[in-house]
Amino acid sequence: MSAKKNITLNINGVDHHVQVEPRRTLVDAIRDECGQTGTHIGCEHGVCGACTIMLDGKPVRSCLMFAVQADGARLRTVEGLADGDRLHPLQQSFIDHHGLQCGFCTPGFLMLTAGVLEQEPDISDEGLIDALSSNLCRCTGYQNIIKAVLAAAADMRAAR
Amino acid sequence: MKPASFEYHRPTTLEEAVKALAEYAPQDGRILSGGQSLVPTMALRMAKPAHLIDINGVRELADIKVTEDALIIGAGVRHAAFHKPVVDGALGQLLSFVVRHIAHYPIRQRGTFCGSLAHADPSSEWCLVSATLDAEITATSVRGARSIAVTELIEWAMSTTLAEDEILTSVRLPLLPENTRFGFYEFSRRAGDYALAMSLVTYELADGVIAAPRVGIGGVEGVPRRIAEAEEVLLGQKPSPDLFRAAAEAVANAADPMSDLQASANYRRDLARTVVRRALERSLP
Amino acid sequence: MKPPVRETATNWVGRSLRRFEDPSLVRGDGRFTADVPAALYVRFVRSPVASGKIVKIAAPDHVRLVTAADLSGVKPIQPMLHKFNYVPVMQPVLADGVVRFVGEAVAAVICQNEDEAEDHCDLVDLQIEDTAPVVDARMAVGGAAAAVHAEAPNNVIVEGRVKTPECDAVFATAARVETVEVRSHRQNALPMETRGAHAVYDPVTRRTTLICSTQMPHLMRTAIADLLGMREADLRVIAPDVGGGFGQKMSLAPEYVLLVWLARKYRTSVAWKEDRRENLMSSFHSRDQYITLSGAFDAKGKLLGLSADILANIGAYSCFPTTCGVEPLMALAELPGPYDVRDYACVSRGVVTNTCPMAPYRGVSRPVITFALERLMDKAARHLGMDAIDIRRRNLVRAFPYTSVMGLVFDEASYAETMEMAVDAIDIPAFRRRQQQALAEGRYLGIGFAAFSERTGYGTPAFAARGMGITPGWETVEIAMDPSGYVEARIGASPHGQGLDTALAQIMADELGVTPDKVRVVHGDTDRTPYGWGTFASRSAVICGGATLLASRKVKEKLVRIASHMLEASAADIFIADGVAKVAGTDRALPVEALAREVYHHSHKFGADVGPGLSDSASYDPAGTFSNACHAVIVEVDIETCGVSIERYIVAEDAGRLINPMIADGQICGGVAQGVANALYEQIVYDETGNILTTTLADYMPPTAHEIPAIEIMHLETMSSATITKAKGLGEGGSIGAPAAIVNAINDALSPFGVSLDEFPVTPERIHTALNAASKVPSMTPEGARA
Structure with a gap:
């Protein structure tokens, strides 16, 4: 065991001052130290994408970083996606298009696509589907996720 | 699947980084860059480094430079930097075409070009690009910097000729002629x-x-x-x-x-x- | 008398209502097992070898280690069958003296956090003396193999045999006997949420609460209480949000038993979060089967007899509660599928090996038997010079009820009609023209079909036929309308992604005359719900839905009686719809909540025929119903890379009445995706020493959004008398049809080479091997097109 470090994780605009061992992965710190359990753990080796969050506006796998590396960064998780009672267009679209069943992979897909659309608001439909292949879902067969994301992306573009 | 314990070092200059590596490499210290291959290996406990020297804070490694005849990619440059051509002409197009084949979007936000070379996976796209274009890399240590041809760098799958105190600080790719x-x-x-x-x-x-x-x-x-x-x-x-x-x-x-x-x-x-x-x-x- | 009020009532069943489950899940407010913090964490030390004797387990003093030696008084898991030459084998909660598969839990380490628990596991000194492992099912019954369990010297622990008297004669005189040898490789159901458990002891009540990722909370309570010698009342099991199950989470995890034991021992909270490596290695596997299937046909392609030898590798132990009979016995009973055949011989064996135990996985054997049968049909058609569709037309069951050669009664269905829908939609003549043109360009397109029946919603009669020590089947639903007019339904089923809360709300809304948003469904808590079997085997919409309908009718009847008193009208004139009780033909009406308020708070006003309160319950235990479907697929095989791409995927499905079409289509789509995964991508691989090689998601290859095609779904809705809601189950059909349809299409594409691929997944490597072995120079006409 090595000494714990004091770090500040800014999650959805709120500072969490926590003490972690350097080996603590970012997703473990977000879930355990900060109590934000909307971000899920599906594989811990970077393949499934259930732990996808936004780090300084970019979608990343939070199982493939150490919490100490995110000290001072702006983190956004699924809990910060809605604007109060108003769901993010992606969240509403997942509901409207039946883009989730068990819902375990959903936060990862939402943060992945929200992140991609923030980075590249004009990304092509093909590019979006390509990005969606980053994460795994076992329930939906992906087709409704694709529909949900393409519809939300079109709405978001129209609203600009 | 939790990594074993390690000491964490976060230098902010290259000088600090090479010093830290010189000090900790003999104690099983390693460089942490994008981490997209190293961290899963650690999660599986196939790697248990005692020290990690995180070079993500070293600003001087974060840039891409274009010289008259080459593109120089610093160790901090992530795959996603190549999503759009980084230089006019064939090389920029080539890199932006190839990069879309590397892993997935979120992985490309963290993983680095130089990290791929240091990792030396046989199926790494950047290793292929570097081998095909006869790239040269710069390895830096407290002993100084040296230039190595990529063909000399990668010994075998997952194995390089870098000395344990050397950081792969940049890759030099020749610009490609117009035709x-x-x-x-x-x-x-x-x-x-x-x-x-x-x-x-x-x-x-x-x-x-x-x-x-x-x-x-x-x-x-x-x-x-x-x-x-x-x-x-x-x-x-x-x-x-x-x-x-x-x-x-x-x-x-x-x-x-x-x-x-x-x-x-x-x-x-x-x-x-x-x-x-x-x-x-x-x-x- | 059909009152006019009824005609204007809103019907909720049949609508694609948005799911009530979703808002919390999209906000990240779902509550999954791993979200609950604990005082202590457990990590398991697992066997690194497939077979051996434990010589030593030791750890430094500061490591809190639990081994089998600590568990005296804890019974081993021993699921029972009373038929089919079943040999009961025992599975200790922690390996006791011997290990039988790589990944078997040998010891548990308890620590204050997960990171250190893993450190401590690395400090455990585990010494095992290797013995020769048995890995493959054929090897296991080969005679020379060691016995995995001493009780079963030949490694066969379940064996079903059937043979009709005329079967041999039919084969002897048939115009054509066609044989296929198929191999289905091992799979993992791979829910995105791995297994996990959290147990906490309450010193005040002396009860223990187990929160775990399960499809069967009530059965978990029964099993664990029995094994630990507890009263069931002292154990509460909660299935919170569950991140997918697909069968893997209906079987008892030995780890869950230990968690309850630990919580009671340490009198605190203790948690286990399975990691993905453990899930791939030690959670349940499935589909590891060999089938040799012969069909006797007359000259016109009529199927006269079937003869099958089925060998299912069930792994090292038998799973609870279904037992390892679930795969071989379902294959035995249902192999004849949707085809009319009067003679049948089958030997179906389940054999133990030094591999991870088998448990049900979406489809249970039917993806494999459908594959065998549909390969047989295609091959027979080819050799008889018939069209692949014509041979199916000649044999599909068309008159109902139909009693199968195994005595199963097929209720009203549309086997032929769904196939014709799929055939029309995919336009075979146009495809064959395109296939010819493509071939001229050196491109290989193929078309494939799979017609099948999907037995769903079966109750105790079906399970009793298997002779299980425990006979599942019925479901109970309790419905209460509270004084404010809101409805709570407490169910024994345990949905985990199927949208059952929404579907049941639709059923209740129609029956009770309220809007679905006034209905809440409570599930997954043994303290709050009536005993029930859970969610598996495509049963919940049928059985729990049926119990919901029956319970709703009882509550509705009481509402009518209340309204009859309050509105001073005959009960026959009371109609309840859209939240209002009315007297037909008048403007006299009361809101439903006023009726509810009155029966609780002014019950004295009613006569003895009403009585206080507004709740009732009902159980439903149907014999079962058969859904049916036909899948039609067009693929392209790149003969240079040996990659397969799916160009078009059509599902023509009949699952009776669709309660919520959106949810139904979601189930089909997800099932097909798992079928595509089965057909082309996923395989658990063991080497000859019994070491598992696929322990990451980079090696076990679940497909992504890129690999799963768009799926065109068409429905027929045959209203069957076998189910009171008229809904049939459809949870598994997608995964049942896909491997057969896809591999048939690949074989059609590669028919110019004369190859036959009869094992799945069809990986690029397997295509490459087949093409290299092909003796034939490719002909320029696909064989299907010549017929």
């Missing part, structure tokens, strides 16, 4: 998977004939490399389906493919032929 054509083709089982076989080809077209051909294969053998036998077939010839077939055949004959869970050596040899021919076909405008 350069390139083609890249990769076959993998799922989107974003490591290639079972891939090929990058470049050549210049002068007066309708091929000059300076480069035929690289990756994912086939332990180390991506150029296949001289195929380049000889192409040199001085006019591009044609028959010529491309002959070059692909030369690759299949010259390759010494590896065997693993996904693909036998036999299958890989046939794949190598196909990916090379298709890469050549894609090189046509």
